[in-house]
């Protein structure tokens with residue numbers, strides 16, 4: 001938002017007129033030439049010097065100003081994150097560390113800005129000096145021409161005024177260069193953000209999809225990273241199917257979830273719903289067909305009803321229907337003001353499990369065709385977990401396509417297919433029972449290999465671990481856990 005404001009302030013400020021006035025400069029110069037070539041050459045030479053000063057101004061101020069803009073933007077992001085995590089900072093005595101860190105970075109910003117201001121001040125002084133010199137030369141030249149009867153007194157005044165108008169944009173541009181560079185950096189950052197995410201309006205408005213998902217050779221690189229976190233991913237999921245995604249931390253599961261809901265744009269490849277590239281869809285329309293529960297639930301500071309209704313029209317029936325579908329209706333009724341309970345910033349008035357269950361109700365609001373749940377049970381107790389399994393079974397019964405990222409075996413039992421992601425690539429995908437059996441076999445083999453290692457008389461933790469893993473898996477794939485992959 002800060003970047004957006006910076007661009008808006010520049011575009012609506014008076015400085016922008018320097019750019020509109022600039023195209024008139026050659027016309028004014030041409031008229032001065034017509035009045036007398038000698039005055040034309042004086043104005044042209046003066047314009048050249050001012051232009052050189054403008055380039056020098058850019059050369060000496062651009063780097064420090066851009067660096068200051070980058071640090072300043074990172075600092076405002078850090079402040080936002082510190083405010084959200086104020087309790088952690090307070091609880092673990094991190095305030096002074098944060099303060100020193102912030103002060104040091106802020107010091108860098110001020111130092112860079114002062115450096116740029118000092119340099120710009122010198123250039124500005126030279127510019128004013130050049131302007132005055134030119135004005136004097138123009139009037140002096142005009143007077144000399146008038147004495148020699150080559151020009152009238154009126155033409156002296158006219159040429160002086162014309163030169164002032166011709167050179168004003170250059171001088172103005174030097175004055176507003178700081179704002180211009182700030183706005184340019186902000187504009188580039190916004191462009192980068194929009195390129196990484198999606199949301200372009202005015203694209204095609206497709207009908208509600210049946211829910212088939214396909215990914216064709218997708219690769220994705222998170223913003224600010226040089227290497228992709230997903231590469232060459234291809235798979236298909238029929239409408240009404242439930243896919244479970246498992247894999248170690250950092251395997252790219254959440255990245256895939258963001259791509260499937262259209263929150264991120266792939267660098268290469270295509271995600272399709274019912275065979276149609278979702279990036280060609282209008283983002284608002286696509287959102288009505290999609291339900292998404294991110295790993296960090298991210299509720300907004302308002303009532304439960306408004307959160308579930310995605311801040312659209314408050315249709316009581318639809319809100320309660322979504323809450324029932326997520327099996328959270330009773331829980332909401334037990335809260336002090338039911339659906340009108342205000343949940344505070346980021347849902348801070350709710351427990352982690354409550355947030356997750358209300359996030360699930362928001363995901364299924366409006367009965368979307370495709371629902372993507374990223375670790376929907378990480379904070380749930382047994383009741384919450386049972387409610388989630390019930391909700392997924394209901395979605396499956398009504399033909400909703402569901403993608404669930406989870407490490408817990410209970411929710412995986414509701415899936416038709418399982419995908420194992422490792423280091424950004426699909427290691428296994430297929431029928432649930434087959435994939436879990438294959439995973440189990442590979443764990444047993446690894447466990448046996450570890451158990452067979454000779455270790456002398458010492459008690460080896462790896463052997464103990466392997467034996468425990470074998471015992472756990474002996475009771476079947478339902479006991480699968482993520483570290484076993």
Ligand SMILES: Nc1ncnc2c1ncn2[C@@H]1O[C@H](COP(=O)(O)OP(=O)(O)OP(=O)(O)O)[C@@H](O)[C@H]1O
Nearest residue numbers: 222223224225229248249250251252253254255256
């Ligand atoms: N917003 C982001 N900015 C920068 N890097 C990111 C971002 N999101 C993910 N990554 C990187 O992409 C890689 C995959 O992350 P991702 O969150 O998709 O993994 P994951 O399998 O969901 O992990 P986990 O099970 O721990 O949630 C990681 O190396 C991570 O650092």
